[in-house]
Structures are given as C-alpha cells and as structure tokens.
Amino acid sequence: MGTMNGKVVMVTGAAAGIGLASAEAFAKAGATTVLVDINEPKEQAGKLVSEGYKAVAYRCDVSDTQAVKEMVDWIAATYRRLDAALNNAGIQTPQRPMAEITDEEFDRTVAVDLKGVWNCMRYEILQMLKQGGGAIVNTSSQGGVTGFPGQAAYIACKHAVIGLTRTAAIDYAAQGIRINAVCPGAIRTPMAEELIRRNPQVEVDLLRDIPAGRLGRPEEIANAVLWLCSPQASFVDGHVLLVDGAFSI
Numbered sequence: 001m002g003t004m005n006g007k008v009v010m011v012t013g014a015a016a017g018i019g020l021a022s023a024e025a026f027a028k029a030g031a032t033t034v035l036v037d038i039n040e041p042k043e044q045a046g047k048l049v050s051e052g053y054k055a056v057a058y059r060c061d062v063s064d065t066q067a068v069k070e071m072v073d074w075i076a077a078t079y080r081r082l083d084a085a086l087n088n089a090g091i092q093t094p095q096r097p098m099a100e101i102t103d104e105e106f107d108r109t110v111a112v113d114l115k116g117v118w119n120c121m122r123y124e125i126l127q128m129l130k131q132g133g134g135a136i137v138n139t140s141s142q143g144g145v146t147g148f149p150g151q152a153a154y155i156a157c158k159h160a161v162i163g164l165t166r167t168a169a170i171d172y173a174a175q176g177i178r179i180n181a182v183c184p185g186a187i188r189t190p191m192a193e194e195l196i197r198r199n200p201q202v203e204v205d206l207l208r209d210i211p212a213g214r215l216g217r218p219e220e221i222a223n224a225v226l227w228l229c230s231p232q233a234s235f236v237d238g239h240v241l242l243v244d245g246a247f248s249i
C-alpha cells in the first residue's frame with residue numbers, strides 16, 4: 001500500500017523532467033495519476049499502465065483558462081474527485097538581460113508560468129472545496145527566492161508563484177486544502193539541458209556555486225512533492241520548500 005493509495009492526482013508538465021518524475025512517483029505510491037502536458041504524454045502514461053500503475057494522459061495548454069476548466073471538469077466527472085495536484089508546467093525565456101526580453105516573450109512566460117498556475121489552482125480548489133479538502137503543490141524555483149541572470153520574466157513569475165501559494169494557503173486552510181510550493185535548484189531536465197546547450201558556461205558556474213557539487217535529479221524533487229501531498233505533511237501549509245543542494249544559502 002503506497003502513501004497515495006486510492007487518491008486521484010493531476011500533474012502538469014508531466015511529459016518530461018520534474019513533472020514526469022513526479023507523476024511516476026505518485027503512480028508508484030498508488031495514486032490514479034493524470035499526466036497533463038501541452039505535448040500529450042501518451043507514451044509516458046502508457047508505460048506506467050504497462051507496469052501495472054493507474055495513469056492517463058491529458059493534453060492541455062495550462063495558459064488556456066477554458067481548457068483548464070474542461071480538464072478539471074473531466075477529472076471530476078471521471079474519477080469523482082481530485083485529491084492532489086502539482087502545478088509544474090513551465091517555460092523559460094532565452095537567456096538575455098531584462099531590457100532585451102521582448103514583450104511577446106514576457107507575455108508568453110507570464111501566461112504559462114504564472115497564469116497557468118493561477119488557472120489550475122482556481123479549478124482544483126473549486127473541486128477540492130466540493131469534496132472537503134485536498135493538497136496542491138506549485139513548482140516555483142530556487143530563483144523564486146533569489147534570482148537568476150538573464151531570466152527576469154521567468155524569475156518574476158517564480159516569485160509571484162510563491163506569493164500566490166502563500167495567500168491561497170491562508171484563504172483555504174480552514175477548508176482543508178493545503179497549498180505549498182517546491183523550489184527546485186538546478187535539476188538535470190530537458191529545460192536545464194537546453195539552457196546549458198545554449199550557454200555551456202552556465203553548467204560550469206552551477207557546478208562551482210552549488211555546495212552539493214552537482215545538479216539535482218528530477219526524482220529528488222518528486223520525492224519532496226510526494227511528501228508535501230501525503231498525509232505525513234498534514235500540518236505543512238503555505239510552506240516554500242527549497243530542494244537545491246544548499247545552492248540558495
């Protein structure tokens with residue numbers, strides 16, 4: 001029996017990286033897991049099903065409010081509940097100083113990294129209120145409490161996700177909905193690999209600056225997310241959990 005046995009969980013950005021590792025962790029802990037991504041994660045969900053776990057793929061662009069509403073409605077109609085959610089889908093802008101980031105890049109980053117979390121949280125909360133509780137984790141970033149060169153739009157969103165998490169946690173604590181944020185440090189995922197491919201110096205700097213001396217693995221974030229959503233974290237609410245190999249200290 002896993003810690004999430006019988007639970008229904010949705011994970012956004014579940015086609016790759018931290019989202020995929022988290023969806024795998026939820027499924028292996030016994031949850032029926034909905035893998036949500038703009039690139040429908042059919043193969044990823046199919047692999048979990050072939051291994052005997054309960055998983056399903058759902059294509060959704062989290063910046064599309066109506067599509068997010070329909071997705072949560074579909075989950076509620078299909079499974080009658082939504083016990084936990086990881087709002088994790090995110091994009092970065094190309095690495096450039098603030099004044100060189102275009103309005104289009106800023107707008108799309110805000111649409112996915114902030115409005116996407118907003119959209120998902122709103123409909124998740126409305127469902128969780130109907131059923132009397134739930135647990136939500138939003139993926140911010142270690143840069144959401146510090147900063148990161150050349151990522152002004154992205155980092156602004158990650159700071160905002162922390163404010164959103166803390167405020168919503170206060171708003172819904174009495175109704176049994178726990179809302180926390182996880183702040184990954186540098187984690188080896190397709191997103192990080194792309195940043196390093198464009199600017200190899202980034203990896204050199206990270207390896208020098210991270211006290212742990214390495215980048216993290218997606219599973220190391222998934223473990224934190226799973227715990228935050230589990231009954232073991234029943235009094236952890238509005239918390240911002242850094243998982244970064246002491247990078248932010």
Ligand code: NAI
Pocket residue numbers: 012013014015016017018019036037038039060061062063088089090091112116139140141142143183184185186187188189190191192
């Ligand atoms: P990734 O790029 O490997 O995976 C992100 C996933 O989100 C992809 O599968 C992508 O298709 C999906 N996605 C993008 N836009 C979407 C949209 N509009 N709707 C639905 N899905 C969408 O990224 P990674 O590294 O796994 O990042 C996951 C989260 O962790 C992001 O929010 C990122 O900002 C955050 N993070 C990552 C860090 C890292 O070092 N990898 C560090 C700190 C935070």
